[in-house]
Amino acid sequence: MKIPEFKNEKDEAAYWDTHSAADVLDELENVVLEPTPELKEAIKSRAQNRLKMVSLRLREDQIRAVKDIAAKKDIPYQTLLRSWINEAIHSEQHSPQ
Template sequence: MSDTRKRPDFKTEEEERAFWEHHDSSDYVDWCKAEAVTLPNLKPSTKTISLRLPESLLDGIKQEAKKRDMPYQSLIKYWLANEIRRNQGTT
């Protein structure tokens, strides 16, 4: 749609949220002209999980992390992410 209305100015986030709950954004934005956005500094949401590992495995992971001078949890995440990328063929 090329005939879009001017979006109102909002004083607060709450005011804007209330507005968009009752209005269609396609009346205000020409989505055909929208471009993809990259947010390089946006940190993905995380979720805490509990993972039971044999003590010997955890000790080995901690030793490997110490060699790399990084927290062992970060090393586990790194290994998991690499394995997923490898299995998806995107390395």
């Protein structure tokens, strides 16, 4: 089975709605893709910035307060805590000793 030429994406979508790609797998050529240096760097950077789990004990009233504030901001409370920690780290790193 040969894949036809299509005039536009709409015609192609209509074709694939009624045909299976499995019917033309033998016609497709194998392609080896190499990531660009930019993509490699982005992947490496993302892996380095991956979040790690930590355990932190807080009083119940602190947890309630954080959850209430986060709800008002319409964000997860964990995101709010990370934001506050980042702000404190930044402040400490840039304040005079």
